[in-house]
Amino acid sequence: MSATGATKREAERELKKVIASRSTFRASGELTADSSFLRLVEVWLADLDLEAKLAPSTRALYERNMRQIVLPAFEGYTLREITVSRVDRYIKHLAITRSWSMAKQARTVLSLALGLAVRYDALQKNPVRDIARLRKPPSQAMALTVVQVEAIRVAVRAWRRGTGVVGPPPDGQLEQIIEVMLGTSARIGEVLAIRKCDVDVTALPATVRLSGTIVSPSGKPTHRQHHPKTMKSTRTVSVPSFTAEVLRQRLVRFAAEDPDHLIFFTRNGTPLTTNNVRRRLRAVLDEAGIEGVTPHSFRRTVATVIDRAGGADLAAEMLGHTSSEITKAHYIEPDEKVNPVTAEILEALAPWTSATDDESGSTG
Template sequence: MARPRTPIGTFGQISFASETTTTVTAHTRFRDYDGRLRPVQATGSTRKQAEHNLKAVLARRSRIASGSTDLSGDSTFKRLVEIWLEDLDLQELAFSTRELYARDMRTLVLPAFKDYSLREISIMMVDRFLKKLAKESLSKAQHAKVVLNLALGLAVRYEAIERNPVRSVQRLRKPKKAVNALTIEELEAVRAAVRAWSGAKRPGPKPDGQVEAVIEVMIGTSGRIGEALAIRRRDIDDTGERMTVHLDGTIITPMNGPQFRQDHPKTSESSRKVTVPGFTADVIRKRLTEVPAGPEQLIFFSRNGTPLSANNVRRTLRAALKEAGLDRVTPHAFRRTVATTLEKKASAELAAEMLGHTSTVITKKHYIARADAVNEMTAEILESLAPRAVQDPAA
């Protein structure tokens, strides 16, 4: 006799795992509207809170699975956003991406459209909104356009409106901007500025030198700031001729709740093992003498033993560089410097591989600074086009 299938919208037994000393993750499997079982998880500071948060996620997914959205053209945009956020939970998005979408919707889009019905939101209304926002910040306008397009696209799929007005607005044109990589002199100036800032007397706890170490690790690994902060003892292999570091995680800072280590970088494809230069290996070896034992131990952490905050590192770096007049330098400038150096000495393909990109398109467009001088070998090649000597007929 065949076993009855689990009804859509139900979930299995809840299990728990401790991500850090302050974070617990509750896991289960949920049968979606398409009949497939999918893993679902939620975090909390205690088992009880993690279970509560997981059940809240499951309740939202159950409403979607049963089709109880009651969405129409007369529904408010605010109601659409509630359903859209629930729909995001059904998708296999990185936690950081889901948080970013929710934040952009809450801060950029919802205040402007929350009281309108869906049928009232026109192409002209969206176009004016995005252009006005672009005058304040092109980046904000681009982020707003992404989430507005996703939400109204969902309204089209649920047949609440006939077309998505975002698809017809004028394109937001980004002015061309040169990729800025640091020169050796600028890199030394950054290092000197951070050392000077850390050594200066100022109110509050004395800097512990971690920001200086993070910079050297970012340069030597090409890692994003969250990837560098997510390195654990187990990710470091110092048994060979050169040290290797496995970049396979990142630090996530949720809107609500404690920071935690995500078990893959920005994308799962960008997980990679890199061989680091000697100066980075020296910094990592020094950190290993200063951190507690244990394979899961992060090499960068706060005074409370929690993951070091990327925002705090950025804030410290910004303060140090402002005093030195180097305001334009951001943590991402180190990745551009790595990419540009590798492309110049080797190839764009090697630069893309180091940065964790699946192709050279993004690397070339956003990370490699264009050289002003063309390779001098062109002169040697073009010698073949020199005019031939003309023989004097009178000779």
């Protein structure tokens, strides 16, 4: 490597610039600053598999976001061409033209991949770290009201159960799944992963241990993962009477099965997929004219109801969160009502009324 300048000092400065723009002598043979971004993606995905720290569902999500969102924008560049300004413009454009959520997901996988390039000495620094902060647009969690919950129950119970309906009627599991979501605060995958051995209806109140989730990895059969979304989400919750009754019905229905048998399952005895349950719920509610309800709506509803009665810390414990800040930010609907005790307190500011005023009435 060489560089020239009008003076010795200027030549040294130019040489340092050349050196900084080239991969170092320690650079791996797999990646250099002249490697394509596509090559980086291949190495990054292989590295994720080598570390094996991610849940299969998270690994699949990262690859999907990389290939579908990020790769089309950067596949024509070498690593040295991926600058802070180029990444900054891309993330901002994505947030404006698509969504904040998509921009956030793109930033995550792009930062992870370019971080690997830094560790391989192909880049001196990760350009994602210096881009402008991605500010989330204002939003708030929305919980269902008691009236809305009952309307959903009515719609699900009535779906495809009238005269003139072609084909077999629904097996009743969807309405039961909803009752379990409302009674446990569990994610849909956690509910579908409940086994016989996780339920104790002899206790008062009945309890459910949430210790797994249903996953559907790409190219592999749907199965029960032996821990929830996070390892710290494993918990045992006490459930209300309406949820306990549903669980009793399920246990009686297949009393002869092994303790590890799932509470909810297909006609073939295999695990229900979360996508199928979401599609079925969406079809039912669309037909009933009910919009904006997803399985996560029930989780937010539980969080809000518990917060009103017992506070955010109890709601966070129920949902399996490590911090009530997460629960308050994303699951509890803000309460606009101020404690009515303020009216009693403010009586201290009432106007004084003299005895003369009382006797004379309103005359001035």
